[in-house]
Amino acid sequence: MQIVREQDVVLFRNRVREYSTKIGMSLVNQTKLITAASELVRNMLKYANGGQVVIEIISKSAQNGVRLTFTDQGPGIADIQQAMQDGFSTGKSLGLGLPGAKRLVNEFDIQSKPGEGTRVTVIHWKHGR
Amino acid sequence: MDRIPILKLGPFLLVTIQVDLYDRLALNLENDLITMVSKTGARGVLIDISAVSIVDSFMGRILGNIASMSGIMDAQTVVVGMQPAVAITLVELGLTLQGVHTALDVEKGMELLQDKIGPDYLQEQDEEEELDDRTE
Ligand SMILES: Nc1ncnc2c1ncn2[C@@H]1O[C@H](COP(=O)(O)OP(=O)(O)O)[C@@H](O)[C@H]1O
Ligand SMILES: [Mg+2]
Secondary structure: OEEOOOOHHHHHHHHHHHHHHHOOOOHHHHHHHHHHHHHHHHHHHHHHOOEEEEEEEEEEOOEEEEEEEEEEOOOOOOOHHHHOOOOOOOOOOOOOHHHHHHHHOOEEEEEEEOOOEEEEEEEEEOOOO | OOOOOEEEEOOEEEEEOOOOOOHHHHHHHHHHHHHHHHHHOOOEEEEEOOOOOOOOHHHHHHHHHHHHHHHHOOOEEEEEOOOHHHHHHHHHHOOOOOOEEEEOOHHHHHHHHHHHHHHHHHOOOOHHHHHHHHHO
């Protein structure tokens, strides 16, 4: 799914809701995943002028999960460790998006190269663990 | 629809958010509420978010801004009806809604506001206590 404008945030969240409902994820786990997804998609819009997200259902030892891959061709992040700190923001906002998203999902991976872009991958399992 | 209606109930303002908000709508609400508080001299703002399924840091910041701006104009802000899943998620996200009171439903929220402004009416010049309240 392409993310290019502000309205895509709510549309995308609804898509994530559909996928997590399909695998029978509980409401609390859905809410955690969608909130994390909302943070990451906002970052993509705000700092990289948009990008792409892939939503997939995956499985591991008989448990299903939802994997989201956010890819953008924006400016990238020079110091990932710093960006992952609570309260760090270059956008005059709360600086909770990346560290908060990491806390909310089961698996979190971020790759970024200045000048090339950023890729964040998150996985949340049906039972939230 | 690009505006959320704001209802005036005596000294309070009530807003019921019925859908997950687009950013523009949320920003309009922030502006409209702050304008209304200053125009009407309202003493409290009730925001019913029982139909809201996702509160991320953007939405959280808007609620916080409404509370702090209203606070400057001597109005308390109460968020009512937050879904349990949303409350749990906010804790993990790390978001504390600074200056925002919470209540189970609109009725409880009204009671809370009445309690808050009640003493003010009696001892109007108790400014020190009010300052403490706002910086909490
Ligand atoms: N996709 C991205 N591309 C470039 N920079 C990013 C991206 N996502 C996050 N960042 C950087 O990481 C910082 C922290 O992000 P986040 O934790 O979401 O907080 P906030 O969005 O409030 O600044 C941002 O201020 C920004 O500098
Ligand atoms: Mg962010």
